[in-house]
Amino acid sequence: MTARVARVVIDSPLPQLDHLFDYGIPEDMVGVAPGVRVRVPLRSAGRIADAFVVEVAEESEHEGNLSPIEALVSEVPVLTPEVWALARAVADRAAGSASDVLRLAVPKRQVRVEKAFVAAGSPSIRGEVPEVESLAGYAGSVLDDGVASGGRFAVDAIPALVRLVAGGTVGTWATTAARLAANTSARGKQSIIAVPDHRDLDQVEAALIGSGVGDLVLRVDAAQPSADRYRAFLASLGGGPHIVIGNRSALLAPASDLGLLLIWDDGDPLHREPLAPYVHARDVALVRQSQSGAALVLLSHARSVDAERLVEIDWLTPVTPSPVIRPRVVLAEDPPGEASARIPATAWKLAREALATGPVLVQVARPGYAPVVACGSCGTAATCARCHGPLGIARRGAQPQCGVCGAVAASWTCDVCSGTKLRLVSRGSGRTAEELGRAFPGARVVVADGEHRVLTVPGSPALVVATRGAEPLADGGYAAVLLLDGERMLARESLTIAEDAMRWWSNAAALAAPRAPVVLAGVSGALAQAFAAGNQSLFASRELADRRALGFPPAVRTATITGPVDAVESAVDAVSGVAVRDVLGPIPVDGGGVRSVVRFDYRAGPDIARELRSTLIRNATTRRRPIAGRPQRAAPSLRLHFDDPEVWT
Known part of the structure; x- marks a missing residue:
């Protein structure tokens, strides 16, 4: 008998429609198969809805007459069984709708691109992909062999930069990811690499090209034109040892023979999906790994507390570089009487020496001319006496008010000098660049933040002022890295602020040249000591223990x-x-x-x-x-x- 019933999932955010519906396949409609796009009628108000065919059958369990499919939109099966199973499982885990996940997994149809794909037929895939050398910096071939056998790993990335043979500088983490993916392709399997943003995408793509597998790369970037993204999506349907790279939605790419799932910097908030059902990329990878049996690698400079939990329950195997490579971290803090200095004397001295030989990175908390309320006498940033949040003044003449708890600081007193007067100061990237330009006359100053997109800088002397996450790559690495506003960053009221700060500082420190100083200014305590000693994993373990005692995520x-x-x-x-x-x-x-x-x-x-x-x-x-x-x-x-x-x- 011929299949005359199509079971479809309707593209609708309504939770009551989140199940399969049976529709009849008209006698004159050919090409209806699992995965194709169709349009189906809804009973209410005679509406027509988009849908995907999940499966076809000879008959339906529904005893009444079935409504027929309204139209076959395309005969290209864009929804693979693997992606449907993943979407269903991910949605169920978060009490969401599968259609919301599919909206992220399957791009909108581009008719011209699809017609060209159908006319071209199945793309030719190169027969053999040569293996690349074992990963440098890790003992033996434990990581190579583990990925080949479908292992699960939390890998501490090597905090250094590397020059590619073809030119350009990338983080060593990118070459690690590229080599794992290239060797996965050599075994005839597909890889998916998910990274937070376009800067990371550019690095890993350059590293893959340098590994000789550039023609296997399919980039699915949210910033791409819709046609390019749909073209890459269709290419991934054809099978072969492709390497899909992209942001969090890349983990939903159709890959029928998946060998590797790799997430770079899983603690970055950009891996959190802001749309329902709000699933984190790490959770998508965990579900997909359990379904596919592919290897899973969480690669980072600072292990997230979520990854540490998986390590401690023996679900992930920790892998560290051998020998251990640590940046040269210097904790710079002036004596109490000189606490008003934003950049301590030690930091000034190291920056001045480094500027004679190469670029110096200065990481700040905010872009532009972000206003900060400070003590009028000593210049120390003013904080709330109740919760230690930052104080702000909405307008001239208004009382200072906490930006976290809203308390009015009517009788504020400085903890450093006992001053009682407040003034507005500016400590964003723009203001910092001006101050440093005056302090180092003749030095070239580069600003890199949300308004000034700078991806790379040459290896010549310059002061590079960047907000966290926007730091450019320097050719050969920075001669020195200054981490400012640490106390300001830690003043934010958030459960993950210490974890975030460790990640911000560790990623910036990895941009330094070998043996170049990394100066953390104005921060002390256990967090600063762990960063200076390169004990990011130990810090994550202690943070997890504290949250477990309090019943905070990810312990629960x-x-x-x-x-x-x-x-x-x-x-x-x-x-x-x-x-x-x-x-x-x-x-x-x-x-x-x-x-x-x-x-x-x-x-x-x-x-x-x-x-x-x-x-x-x-x-x-x-x-x-x-x-x-x-x-x-x-x-x-x-x-x-x-x-x-x-x-x-």
Whole structure:
């Protein structure tokens, strides 16, 4: 018998439509197969919706007549079985809709690109890919062999730069990722490399080209033109030992014979998906690895606390460079009487010496001329007496107010000099560049921040003032790296601020030339000592232990429930029978409604997600009592967000 029933997933954000629907395949419609795009009718208001065919069958379990498919949009099977299984599992883990995940996985159709793809047929894939040499800097071939056998690793990247044979400088982490992917291609398997942003993409692409596998690279970048991205997506459907590189959505790329999943710097917040179901790239990789059996590598200069948890439960194997390579870190802090100096004397001295031989990187907290309230006597940044958050003045004549807790500092006193007067100062990248330009007359000053995109600088003397994450690569590395505003960075109220600071500083330190000084100014304590000693992994372990004692993520999972009071109470009641640790809230939120946070162990995750998803569907399908003369309206929306880091800020 011929398959005459298509089971489809409808492209809709409505949770009640998040399941497969059966539609009849018209007799005159050919080409309907799993993975193709179709348009189907909906019963309500005669609407037509986009959908993907997930499977076809000879008959349906539905006893009534089936609505026929409205139109076959394309015969190209853009939704592979592997991606559908991944989308379903990822959505279920976060109590979300599979269609929301598929919207990230399958780009919008570009008709001209698709027609050219169909006309060209299957692309020719080079028969053999030669293996590259074993990874330098790691003992033996433990990482090569482990990836070949489908192992799972948390790898500490070598904090150094390397010059490519073809020219240009990249981080050693990029060559590590490139060699692992190239050897995976040599075994005839596909690789996916996910990185936070375009700077990292440029580095890993250059490293792959330098490894001799540039023609296997498929770049899926959010900044690409839609046609280029769709072209790369279609090419990945054809099989072969491709290497897909991109941002977080690259982990959803169609790869039928996957051999390697690699995430660079998984602690970077850019790996968090801001759209529902808000799944982190690391979680997508974990799910996909369990489904595919591919090797998984989390590569970073500073191990995230989430990765450390996986190491401590023996799910990831830690790999460190051999021999261990550490930047030359100097902790610079003036005596208490001289605490007003933003750049301590030691830092000034090292910067002046380094500027004679090469570029000097100066990392600052904010771009532009960011206003900071400081003591009028000694210039120390003013902080709130209640929570130690930064103080700000909204307008001239207004009372200083905390930017975190909102407390008014009516009778503020400086902790350093006991001064009582405040003044506005500017310490952004622009202001810092001006100050350094006056302090070092004749030196070239380069500003790199969100408004000034600078990717590389030459190896000649210059002062490069950059915000965290925007640091350019210097040819041969920086002669010195100055890390300023550390105390200012740590003043931010966030559960992950210490972890973030360690990552910011470690990534910047890796840009230094061999034996060049890396100066951390104005920060002391356990965090600074761990950074100076190169004990990022030990710091992550201690941070995890502290969070475990307090019941904070990632020691536990959380589900944030936001919405009307009755809907939130109903959702909390739905999980009361599951093994939850506790419920925090409800508390009012901006725009009306309340928010509650449910804390639970990882083993309870599937049950919690299932119960909350059912509550979400019931809320979406509940109708209010109609008002005379007005149509019925759906109940106010209920929002679920699993493992939301913003709850703890």
